[in-house]
Amino acid sequence: NAGVMQNPRHLVRRRGQEARLRCSPMKGHSHVYWYRQLPEEGLKFMVYLQKENIIDESGMPKERFSAEFPKEGPSILRIQQVVRGDSAAYFCASRLTGMNTEAFFGQGTRLTVV
Amino acid sequence: QQQVKQSPQSLIVQKGGISIINCAYENTAFDYFPWYQQFPGKGPALLIAIRPDVSEKKEGRFTISFNKSAKQFSLHIMDSQPGDSATYFCAASTEETSGSRLTFGEGTQLTVNP
Numbered sequence: 001n002a003g004v005m006q007n008p009r010h011l012v013r014r015r016g017q018e019a020r021l022r023c024s025p026m027k028g029h030s031h032v033y034w035y036r037q038l039p040e041e042g043l044k045f046m047v048y049l050q051k052e053n054i055i056d057e058s059g060m061p062k063e064r065f066s067a068e069f070p071k072e073g074p075s076i077l078r079i080q081q082v083v084r085g086d087s088a089a090y091f092c093a094s095r096l097t098g099m100n101t102e103a104f105f106g107q108g109t110r111l112t113v114v
Numbered sequence: 115q116q117q118v119k120q121s122p123q124s125l126i127v128q129k130g131g132i133s134i135i136n137c138a139y140e141n142t143a144f145d146y147f148p149w150y151q152q153f154p155g156k157g158p159a160l161l162i163a164i165r166p167d168v169s170e171k172k173e174g175r176f177t178i179s180f181n182k183s184a185k186q187f188s189l190h191i192m193d194s195q196p197g198d199s200a201t202y203f204c205a206a207s208t209e210e211t212s213g214s215r216l217t218f219g220e221g222t223q224l225t226v227n228p
Binding site for chain 2: 004031033035040041042043044045048056059091093095099100101102103104105106107108
C-alpha cells in the first residue's frame with residue numbers, strides 16, 4: 001500500500017504564475033487535509049476535503065487559493081497569481097474515516113516563487 | 115483558543131540522555147494529542163499519540179505524559195540517540211468540531227550529540 005503521494009516534490013514559479021499541487025491519498029482514505037509549512041515554523045491547517053466536498057476551508061486564504069478532491073483522481077491545491085510569500089512547503093495528509101484515526105503525511109511539495 | 119504552544123524551540127542532548135519537549139493547549143475540546151517526527155526534506159510521521167483518558171503512554175523509548183487539569187503534555191525520549199535528531203511537533207485535534215484537523219505546535223529541533 002503506497003503512502004500519500006504528492007507531486008511535484010519541488011516547484012518553481014515566477015510571480016504571477018499558477019501553481020498546481022497534487023495529492024493522491026492512501027488507498028481507502030477518504031479524508032484529505034492540506035497544510036502549509038513556512039521555513040522554521042510549524043504546519044498550519046489550510047483545508048479539509050472529502051470526496052467532491054470541501055468540509056472546512058477556514059485556514060485557506062480567501063483569494064488566489066482553491067482546493068478540490070474530485071470523485072476520480074488526486075486532490076489538487078491551486079494557487080493563482082503566486083507571490084513570494086507563497087513560498088513554502090505544502091503537505092497533504094490523509095486518513096480513514098473514524099474518530100481521530102492516524103493522519104499519514106506525504107513528503108510535501110516545496111514551492112519556490114522567484 | 116486553537117493554539118498549541120511548544121517549548122523549547124531547540125534542544126541539544128548528549129547520546130544516552132533524556133530529551134523532554136513540552137506542549138500546552140487552551141481548547142478543552144481537544145481529545146487527541148499526537149507527536150510527529152520530521153526529518154529534513156520529509157513529511158511529518160506519527161511517533162506516538164495519547165487521548166485524555168490516560169495520563170501516560172509509553173512506546174519503546176518514547177513516553178507521553180499528559181496532565182489534563184493543567185492542559186499540558188510532554189514527550190520524553192529516553193536513551194536519546196543521534197538518529198533521533200529531527201524536528202518534533204506536538205499537535206492536538208478534536209473530531210467533533212473540526213473533523214480531526216491537526217493544530218500543531220511550533221516545533222522543537224532536537225540534536226543528539228554522539
